[in-house]
Amino acid sequence: MFSVNYLIAILLFTISTSFTPGPNNFLLLSSGMKFGLRKTWGHIFGIAIGFPIMLFIVGLVFSSIATLSTILFNILSIIGMIYLAYLAYKIIFSDLLYKENSKTKPISFLQAVLFQWINPKAWAGAFSIASSYIVLDYNFLTQLIFISLLYFVLIIISSITWVIFGSFVKKNVTKPIYLKTINIVLGILLIISIIQMLPEKF
Numbered sequence: 001m002f003s004v005n006y007l008i009a010i011l012l013f014t015i016s017t018s019f020t021p022g023p024n025n026f027l028l029l030s031s032g033m034k035f036g037l038r039k040t041w042g043h044i045f046g047i048a049i050g051f052p053i054m055l056f057i058v059g060l061v062f063s064s065i066a067t068l069s070t071i072l073f074n075i076l077s078i079i080g081m082i083y084l085a086y087l088a089y090k091i092i093f094s095d096l097l098y099k100e101n102s103k104t105k106p107i108s109f110l111q112a113v114l115f116q117w118i119n120p121k122a123w124a125g126a127f128s129i130a131s132s133y134i135v136l137d138y139n140f141l142t143q144l145i146f147i148s149l150l151y152f153v154l155i156i157i158s159s160i161t162w163v164i165f166g167s168f169v170k171k172n173v174t175k176p177i178y179l180k181t182i183n184i185v186l187g188i189l190l191i192i193s194i195i196q197m198l199p200e201k202f
Contacts (some may be wrong), residue, residue: 002138002146010133010147017128019156024051024123025162026189027087029108032166034180035106041165045161046112051125051155052148054116059124059134085191092187 002010019025024047031040100129107115116122169182 006135006138010150013128014147014150014154017121017125018151018158019161021189023087023119024121025158028142028159028162029166029169031106032163033170034104034166036167036170037160037163039106040124040163042109043107043112044156046107046109046157047116048152049109050113050116051122052151053113054122055126055129055151056144056148058123059130060139070185086152086186088191092184095146 028043030038030045031043129147133141133147173182
């Protein structure tokens with residue numbers, strides 16, 4: 001059994017990283033504004049399954065290939081920065097983000113799963129868990145499984161919260177200028193989150 005201190009530390013970290021603003025949650029908020037909860041379930045479960053899988057894999061390989069993982073982290077951070085900057089551009093400059101007759105589609109389950117591998121915040125969270133929250137006092141695999149399952153549950157709860165908030169904004173803020181302002185703010189916040197989560201040397 002895990003100690004109380006261990007459980008509290010893990011719970012606080014997972015809650016913080018699941019609910020705080022970041023690329024995943026900003027995209028969920030935007031999807032809630034445009035598509036609503038029903039059409040965003042694939043996106044939600046893609047994150048809820050994709051990140052724990054990523055965390056589990058990173059945890060397994062972290063100790064043996066730390067140097068390679070650091071290089072991989074830096075490379076993927078650059079790729080993620082470029083892709084997320086593109087998403088921020090789309091959020092800021094595209095009116096289609098809140099028009100119901102848009103031909104664009106919600107992010108799919110597979111896209112959300114794959115997105116975790118170029119999401120700087122996801123990499124930072126996975127490496128933080130692997131390097132700081134996996135302890136020698138308990139079985140390594142047991143800890144990884146426990147934390148991964150905990151993230152699965154918390155990500156679903158936090159994702160639904162962000163999507164519902166997006167739907168609420170869409171229904172209660174009807175003037176295009178207000179919606180456009182929200183899109184601009186979301187895009188800027190997404191850019192800020194990218195910068196904050198990149199490795200310090202960048």
